[in-house]
Amino acid sequence: MEPKKWVFCGSALSSEEKCLLVKFGSMIGVPVNKFWASNVTHVIAATDSDGACTRTLKYLMAILNGKWVLSIDWIKACMESMHPVDEENYEIILDSHGSRDGPKNGRLDFVAGYKEGLQSLVIAAGGTLLESEEELVEQRHDLASPSGTLIVYNLDPPQGCKLGEEVSIIWQRTNEAQDLAAKVGSQVIGHTWLLESISSYKLQPSVN
Template identity: 50%
Template sequence: MATDATNHRNSVRYSPKRHGASGAKCQTNEGKKRKKIIDKLNDAKEKINDLGVSGGQSSVVLDQSPCAFCHSSKQSEGSGPFMAFAQGKEIVGNVDNFSNVIHVHFKCLHCSCGEKGAGLGCYMKSCQRTYHVPCAYNIPGCRWDDGYLLLCPSHASDKFPSELKAKSGKQDTEKSTTLMNVGKNLVFCGSALSSDEKFALADFASSSGAVVSKFWRNDVTHVIAATDSNGACTRTLKVLMAILNGKWVLAMEWVKACMEAGHLVKEELYEVVLDNHGSSGGPKAGRLRIQNNAPKLFSNLRFYFIGDFVQAFKADLLNLVTTAGGTIIETKDQLWLSSKANANQLTLVVYNADFSDNLGVGDEDEDSLKCQRLGAAEDVAQEFGYRVVRHIWILESIACGLLCLDSL
């Protein structure tokens, strides 16, 4: 599943406060190690961002070493999931086999300049406020643009460069006045948008008084998704979270129609129906499920994940499952106990059916790996009398808004 980062390679523009020429020349060994980790991460970045790492809150709380950047052991929506590195490479699986393991938050890793104590400063030059990235994300009054620029609560009403550029010469005064404040309770989140589409969305939000969030958050009201010639959107974490929370998933044409009309137009005509994997009906089904106060999609389902998953990728899957009302079984002991508990709940053993991260593996080796992963899942399922499912089943069920029981 593709993400905005995958489609557009947004680089982090990060501007820590400077403390003189001597500080700029002296880079610590720790900073160099961190830079090496970031460079190494690029090779695995496609997989890590496969679900659209927006840093969603993980449902699993574990004993955790502190982040090498922000020195916090907490994992939140603002920090993203923890990642482990040793000798400049990401560790997937058991870290006990490695020495000198470094743990970092996903977002701290992508937003760190490598200098000790670096902070993210308010975009206003006259403002002296600085924050760690996860801390700033958890402050409701802070406002972000699409390039990791930040405005503190005191300057949240000021404009980012993207907003000034988008606004320049695009809309006449009459339409801007008509739109003003009609979107004051709206929060927009773009999905796989081009640069021009991001500028247009920022312009619309500025004209209407709405807020644009770079990441998924619980108060998002509209996900504005790029669509292809067939009207299909890219399957991203933002789109899937919108479906599960009953929020609008709209094509960019809705924004254009509102700007042309000078007021908000009805969303139904612009609701996305199809995604780029062929799944359809998810956004409408998700809205109706919430409106009708129906049970969540994965209510009465339990999930046990087995085998190799990239940590950030698995964290997003866990986030989706719990948001959809599913229960996570973390250990085999819990799996055994659950088999003796509520028989009305269906338990699924989930294995990773994506082999795109095994670069350089021949067809023969890939077939062997497929057999190993499936075999391990089937052994556990047969032991407890459960069903085996590929991780893709979770995504497909959410994307079409119903349980794909026929594919189990």
């Protein structure tokens, strides 16, 4: 793809790194988006000492949409060369949760899809959302395999609650999800399974 068709977007960059990205974008005539959009071609992500990046929405959407996810070192190398250099040597292979090769796998096996938020990630990954028990019960007979339906519950406790309250809330969510799954013959997973699978661009083992 020619640079004139590129669109950059930064992910968790420092102020200095943001300035560097904008400077390079201006130098070669490439716009820099503040937010994720479907026309983004390159996500430039901050990395730690191990080369791992933070698992942001921009990072996950880039994987699902088959876009480049590169370290800021690519920008630095381009500026030193005074022209764009090959991206592959600067592609991020690790995220801060230990998932590997998501950007490369997504780029090499891209299926188009874009919306916003966690539910959008499910849709972008090819999933179907059933948002109520009534809808699930109505449609389960139309599904080729009810066991392919996953009941997803939130593993994150509400902000500001105490440790004892956290345990109680998560336990309640788990029980509610298991009760619903038992009614329709489905499997229960925590929402982090979605993030792990998307970040690796590979279905992860599910743990009940």
